[in-house]
Amino acid sequence: MSYKIKLEQFEGPLDLLLQLIEQEKLDITELSLAKVTFQYLEYLNNEKDIATEELADFLVIAAKLLLIKSRLLLPQLEIEDEEGIDLESQLKIYREFYEASKVLTKMIGKKKFLFPRERMVIRIEKIFNPPKTLTAEKMKEIFSQVLHGLEVWVNLPQEVLIKTISIKERIANIQSMISQQATLRFGELLRSTNSKTEIIVTFLALLELVKQRTITVVQESVFDEIVIKRLSGEEREVINENPL
Amino acid sequence: MKTKSLIESLLFISGKPLSVGKLSEILKKDKQEIETAAEELMAELNTEAKGIHIQKAGSSYQMATNPQNTYIVKDFIKSEQTGELTKPSLETLTIIAYRGPITKAELEQIRGVNCSLIIRNLLIKGLVEAKEDREKMATTYNTTFDFLRFLGLNRVEELPDYEKLNSNENLKKLLEKDSAGQAEEAKTNEE
Amino acid sequence: MKTKSLIESLLFISGKPLSVGKLSEILKKDKQEIETAAEELMAELNTEAKGIHIQKAGSSYQMATNPQNTYIVKDFIKSEQTGELTKPSLETLTIIAYRGPITKAELEQIRGVNCSLIIRNLLIKGLVEAKEDREKMATTYNTTFDFLRFLGLNRVEELPDYEKLNSNENLKKLLEKDSAGQAEEAKTNEE
Numbered sequence: 001m002s003y004k005i006k007l008e009q010f011e012g013p014l015d016l017l018l019q020l021i022e023q024e025k026l027d028i029t030e031l032s033l034a035k036v037t038f039q040y041l042e043y044l045n046n047e048k049d050i051a052t053e054e055l056a057d058f059l060v061i062a063a064k065l066l067l068i069k070s071r072l073l074l075p076q077l078e079i080e081d082e083e084g085i086d087l088e089s090q091l092k093i094y095r096e097f098y099e100a101s102k103v104l105t106k107m108i109g110k111k112k113f114l115f116p117r118e119r120m121v122i123r124i125e126k127i128f129n130p131p132k133t134l135t136a137e138k139m140k141e142i143f144s145q146v147l148h149g150l151e152v153w154v155n156l157p158q159e160v161l162i163k164t165i166s167i168k169e170r171i172a173n174i175q176s177m178i179s180q181q182a183t184l185r186f187g188e189l190l191r192s193t194n195s196k197t198e199i200i201v202t203f204l205a206l207l208e209l210v211k212q213r214t215i216t217v218v219q220e221s222v223f224d225e226i227v228i229k230r231l232s233g234e235e236r237e238v239i240n241e242n243p244l
Numbered sequence: 245m246k247t248k249s250l251i252e253s254l255l256f257i258s259g260k261p262l263s264v265g266k267l268s269e270i271l272k273k274d275k276q277e278i279e280t281a282a283e284e285l286m287a288e289l290n291t292e293a294k295g296i297h298i299q300k301a302g303s304s305y306q307m308a309t310n311p312q313n314t315y316i317v318k319d320f321i322k323s324e325q326t327g328e329l330t331k332p333s334l335e336t337l338t339i340i341a342y343r344g345p346i347t348k349a350e351l352e353q354i355r356g357v358n359c360s361l362i363i364r365n366l367l368i369k370g371l372v373e374a375k376e377d378r379e380k381m382a383t384t385y386n387t388t389f390d391f392l393r394f395l396g397l398n399r400v401e402e403l404p405d406y407e408k409l410n411s412n413e414n415l416k417k418l419l420e421k422d423s424a425g426q427a428e429e430a431k432t433n434e435e
Numbered sequence: 436m437k438t439k440s441l442i443e444s445l446l447f448i449s450g451k452p453l454s455v456g457k458l459s460e461i462l463k464k465d466k467q468e469i470e471t472a473a474e475e476l477m478a479e480l481n482t483e484a485k486g487i488h489i490q491k492a493g494s495s496y497q498m499a500t501n502p503q504n505t506y507i508v509k510d511f512i513k514s515e516q517t518g519e520l521t522k523p524s525l526e527t528l529t530i531i532a533y534r535g536p537i538t539k540a541e542l543e544q545i546r547g548v549n550c551s552l553i554i555r556n557l558l559i560k561g562l563v564e565a566k567e568d569r570e571k572m573a574t575t576y577n578t579t580f581d582f583l584r585f586l587g588l589n590r591v592e593e594l595p596d597y598e599k600l601n602s603n604e605n606l607k608k609l610l611e612k613d614s615a616g617q618a619e620e621a622k623t624n625e626e
Contacts, residue, residue: 011523011526012523013547014546014547014548054548057547057548061547090544090545090547094545094546094547096600097529097530097545098526100529100594100595100596100600101522101525101528104525104528104532107586107587108586110587111505112502112505112586112587113502113505113509113584113585114499114501114502114505114583115257115500115505115584116450116451116497116498116499116580117256117257117259117447117450127325128390128391129325129369129370129371130390130394131328131329132328133328134395136395136402136403136404137404139337139338140403140404140405140409142334142335142338143339143341143409144409146354147409147414150354150412151414153555154414154417154418248484249484249504250486250507253486253500253504254486254507254508254511255486256447256486256487256498257500257508257512270507270510271507293439294440295440295441295442295445307447309444309447309448310440310443312440316441316444316461316462317444317445317448320445320448323460323461353559356559357559358558358581361451
């Protein structure tokens with residue numbers, strides 16, 4: 001079967017993950033996270049609405065998911081958990097606040113706003129009262145500092161953009177690597193990676209290739225080794241019913 | 245019971261006298277009921293222990309502070325008018341000087357925080373003045389002539405590096421970007 | 436007794452939130468006495484029968500109308516405050532409300548998303564305010580009066596399940612585990 005994921009509009013990676021888990025009627029456990037990993041990645045791969053500046057955040061969670069999945073798939077492979085925060089408890093906490101925010105939305109919807117007085121009752125007579133030590137030169141300094149502080153906000157999206165482009169480049173590299181070999185075991189592929197980012201990039205590249213029908217991926221059951229096979233031209237014509 | 249509380253809310257928010265007629269119109273209750281409730285409220289509030297009293301002139305009611313507390317109200321107003329400016333206030337004043345006429349929304353985009361109270365404070369001190377900009381359909385702010393004279397200047401253009409700082413590229417980008425972003429957000433909010 | 440009445444007068448007159456510090460400065464009484472009196476006043480006023488309530492955010496107090504009277508007050512001042520907020524903004528606000536004072540790093544830990552821009556927008560809207568936490572060496576965020584006003588609450592502690600969500604054990608552990616590295620990052624990011 002191919003996954004047709006129908007989700008409500010999601011906001012952020014944890015929101016997406018929560019919806020995937022709830023759709024499968026699972027509890028939040030490491031096992032469930034492993035189960036929805038591919039759905040998460042596939043969603044990420046197909047969803048064109050994710051803004052570039054948000055993509056990095058989605059990829060961080062993808063990396064955490066893949067770490068869990070890889071650990072369950074290949075217990076002998078010792079992958080270090082760099083950050084020491086487990087996704088399971090993070091998602092549980094997120095869910096609590098997610099539920100709370102729904103309650104708040106309802107409260108705001110009732111429009112029981114409070115109103116303070118906008119103006120002072122007594123009209124204050126304006127008395128000219130300048131700050132005594134202020135000079136024009138000092139104002140120039142302050143304003144220059146303000147302008148300097150703007151740098152971050154103006155250039156923020158660009159920085160994220162650069163980060164994302166480099167991820168895309170790595171995907172391309174791995175794509176070409178895979179296409180040079182006919183069959184590849186996933187474990188082998190993972191062993192050649194050094195970091196979490198590379199693991200996730202590997203997965204994403206696989207998905208991309210599956211989508212392009214360059215390769216097929218076979219996995220007997222959830223925790224079995226994944227075998228990657230390059231497809232011949234004719235095989236590509238056949239609609240792949242079971243890509244993952 | 246409820247009427248009394250509603251009258252109290254309305255007198256509080258309006259800041260000016262409200263007549264029995266006006267109250268009865270807003271609350272859709274007859275004048276007799278309004279007057280009874282207002283008198284009850286007045287009796288309740290106008291005691292020594294309360295900080296807010298109700299004054300009656302003709303058939304109108306108005307809220308005011310307990311006359312015994314007048315001295316402290318004066319102290320408060322004085323404290324609002326004196327004192328050196330805080331760093332956020334100085335920053336705001338400087339931005340208004342170099343970029344005026346500027347709207348509150350633009351100021352907030354530059355500073356990244358809500359500026360309502362600071363602007364109010366600068367207005368009270370006579371450092372900044374407000375004007376209605378018909379084109380922008382918004383209030384814009386400028387430094388006052390008094391303040392420029394205090395700095396020894398005749399025009400804002402005489403501020404050091406005015407040309408360069410006034411037309412800073414980052415500033416332009418930020419204001420352009422944010423006005424685009426806000427327009428988009430406004431659109432989604434409407435849906 | 437007298438202090439309570441004076442605080443009531445000052446809150447009435449000021450039209451903006453007053454902090455315990457500011458009140459203690461004007462009334463020349465120590466902060467402890469001010470806070471006790473303010474809390475007493477709050478308990479006295481915040482009942483169904485009263486038209487004026489007192490709200491508390493952080494260590495500041497402000498007067499506002501009883502939320503149950505909103506329907507009538509809204510008509511009167513023709514407020515266009517509709518309280519439209521996007522889903523991510525609301526999510527962020529929720530976390531800040533229940534967990535404030537909270538750092539950006541902690542916030543991002545919970546949401547799993549970079550929150551710089553959302554925080555900035557909430558600051559501009561005046562729903563959130565920033566403070567330097569000297570102990571944590573980082574900027575922390577809290578919700579403001581404007582946020583409470585949207586919800587019709589007098590203090591954040593009135594939020595549903597506040598106790599539970601505020602003192603969530605898992606969260607504490609999660610944030611502690613992560614705080615060493617992230618606090619530093621927050622510092623450099625916030626400036």
